[in-house]
Amino acid sequence: MTFRVLDEWAIDSTLDQFLRQSLQAAFPVDQAIFAVTRAWNCCAPSFTILFEDDTGKLIAHGGVHERVIRIQGEAVRVAGFQNVFVNEPFRGRGRVDQLLQRMLEESARRNFDVAMLFCKPQLIKTYARTNWVYEPDRSVINITASGTTAPVAAINQMMWHPLIRPDLPAGPVDLRGYDW
Numbered sequence: 001m002t003f004r005v006l007d008e009w010a011i012d013s014t015l016d017q018f019l020r021q022s023l024q025a026a027f028p029v030d031q032a033i034f035a036v037t038r039a040w041n042c043c044a045p046s047f048t049i050l051f052e053d054d055t056g057k058l059i060a061h062g063g064v065h066e067r068v069i070r071i072q073g074e075a076v077r078v079a080g081f082q083n084v085f086v087n088e089p090f091r092g093r094g095r096v097d098q099l100l101q102r103m104l105e106e107s108a109r110r111n112f113d114v115a116m117l118f119c120k121p122q123l124i125k126t127y128a129r130t131n132w133v134y135e136p137d138r139s140v141i142n143i144t145a146s147g148t149t150a151p152v153a154a155i156n157q158m159m160w161h162p163l164i165r166p167d168l169p170a171g172p173v174d175l176r177g178y179d180w
């Protein structure tokens with residue numbers, strides 16, 4: 001089993017198409033988006049990690065979207081984990097933990113302050129296994145298409161993980177754009 005770290009410029013149109021097909025299979029409700037782009041919620045990955053078996057078959061995938069957010073005015077450079085999936089035949093064996101660990105290592109190497117993701121409430125316990133922090137009382141604000149601010153929808157729960165910074169400043173998170 002191997003991991004491939006690919007900067008966005010290294011993904012050609014054939015691989016882009018394969019990844020979009022895989023994303024459509026993993027996220028059926030978002031098929032229309034992934035038929036066109038991997039930039040979910042208009043947030044494109046800067047780099048992508050592919051976890052593959054010895055025959056080159058895709059086990060799991062994660063994208064990392066770069067963002068500078070603000071908390072009480074303080075800028076925080078965030079590795080935004082997005083489009084994380086484990087291919088159906090490989091699920092239920094903790095493969096997601098291995099993928100996340102590799103994504104965290106690579107994000108630390110690239111000097112991000114922290115990693116952050118948004119997940120369905122039922123996956124909080126899965127991510128907590130790899131020491132992702134869940135703070136249900138912290139408010140997270142995004143900017144809607146009309147330019148107004150609004151809390152991120154409850155279906156997308158924010159979790160974060162220390163990298164260069166051991167902690168996040170206290171206070172509401174201003175994503176300064178969409179969640180990813």
Ligand SMILES: CC(C)(COP(=O)(O)OP(=O)(O)OC[C@H]1O[C@@H](n2cnc3c(N)ncnc32)[C@H](O)[C@@H]1OP(=O)(O)O)[C@@H](O)C(=O)NCCC(=O)NCCS
Pocket residue numbers: 026027083084085086087088090091092093094095096097118119120123126
């Ligand atoms: C969520 C996901 C990444 C978890 O990956 P994974 O490597 O299968 O994770 P785990 O092995 O820890 O299994 C997670 C849960 O799925 C259950 N599971 C077992 N076999 C399964 C299967 N064939 N299909 C789906 N889930 C299965 C496990 O029992 C486990 O439940 P538990 O935590 O209550 O024990 C994967 O199911 C997936 O890609 N889902 C579709 C895309 C998605 O929702 N991505 C997350 C976006 S935030």
